[in-house]
Amino acid sequence: MLNYIIKRILALIPVLIVVAVVVFLLMYLTPGDPVSVLLGDEATEETIAQVRHELGYDLPIYEQFFNWFKGLLVGDLGFSIFYDLPVSTVFFEHLGPTVALAIYSQLIAIVIALTFGVFAAKKRGTWIDNTLSTVSVLGISIPSFLMGLFLVLLFAVQLKWLPVAGYKPIEDGLITHLRYLTLPAIALGTMQAGLIMRMTRSSVLEVMKAPYIKTAKSKGLSENSITYKHALKNAFLPILTVIGESFGALITGAAVVETVFNIPGLGQLIVNSIERRDFITIQGSILMMTVMYVFLNLIVDLLYGVIDPRVRISQGK
Incomplete structure (x- = not known):
């Protein structure tokens, strides 16, 4: 290893x-x-x-x-x-809000994607499958900043459930912290949820054709046991790849959403530095974000061996 x-x-x-x-x-x-x-x-x-x-x-x-x-x-x-x-000091001062937003967005995306992706695979060819597939395409197609504006109009302006914009650190309380991050997290997580959901559906359907799934069915195992214990587990490698790439994209590509919601993260740092022609800050920030992205991919590769022992064997670990 x-x-x-x-x-x-x-x-x-x-x-x-x-x-x-x-x-x-x-x-x-x-x-x-x-x-x-x-x-x-x-x-x-x-x-x-x-x-x-x-x-x-x-x-x-x-x-x-x-x-x-x-x-x-x-x-x-x-x-x-x-x-x-x-x-380096400026970068790490702006890193916290971006990481918090990315983690929250990713959790929302994973919960939505795995739940509805597996459900769509179980209902393959039905109107439920077609509806969920259409919704996933819409989620991928709608830009995050536009989704964010829709959410602000509904939940902040009309219903007044959540703040319009701004950021509160976790030191001000977890609930307050999450209230300010919820709308931008949903706006960012929607697109990633669509991507992960489509990969989940296709991966689970592919695994469901495997001989050991037929064997599990012949033994009388329940549908949920076959789907979640056997099919989803063995279909998780390509899903993990998409999750890792989407998390890197959330950290490196949240500039517009952070600007819309006035979140003092890396995206706003890059935008402000471009407006000021602060080349040194732009260079250092982009380089650090690249380092984070490639190390996230490294972590995903290492997780392959944890999830699937065959990967460890093939790499001689």
Whole structure:
């Protein structure tokens, strides 16, 4: 197991290097000058040139990249001139709301998807199956921010059950924390629920054709026992893959929903940094989000061996 983990981590190093190069080049080619935005319209050319020199923005691109990458090797993501803080500090200050929103959204998506995905597989070909399949397609098709606006209009404006927007940390109380996260979590989780539900249905239907399922039926096992104890368990590997990818997508792709609901997470950090042309913060944040995404995929791969012993055998663990 340890050798497998080490090999997977080493395999991630080239990916992270390529991401670092691409992110740096994209920021360099993006129009706009962070120094001009920082100093304002009234700043003179001499002042702008002086600050650019102090920040190293007047160096050749390869020197800027070398200095930035050298800092990455020792864990230094750079210094944000707008927040007046190290980028790592700014990133972790905004990480908590995003992770809380992602976990809540994923739990909603998993509960909905597994419940209705298995139910649709059991009712294959009926009007229930067709209805659930249509609902899953609608869930995938409707953008999260649009779903969020619909939810705000219904549950916050009309019914006044939940807050319109904002964020309260868990220190203010778990119930208050969840009330502010519920609408954005449903908005994000709906799309992921549609994806996971379709994968659950197709995976369970595929496993239901297996010979051991027929054997279980011939032994007189109940339908629920066959479906949940045998079929769902053996169909869970592809479902787990979708769950892992969707959780990574929730962390890295919640920018619009966080902006709509005014949640001070990573998405809002990236949006604000783009508006300010805070290239150092953008580079460090995107790189850290990429690291989180690839390590989530690593965790999913390791869970394969926990769920299915055949995976451990094939990998010699």
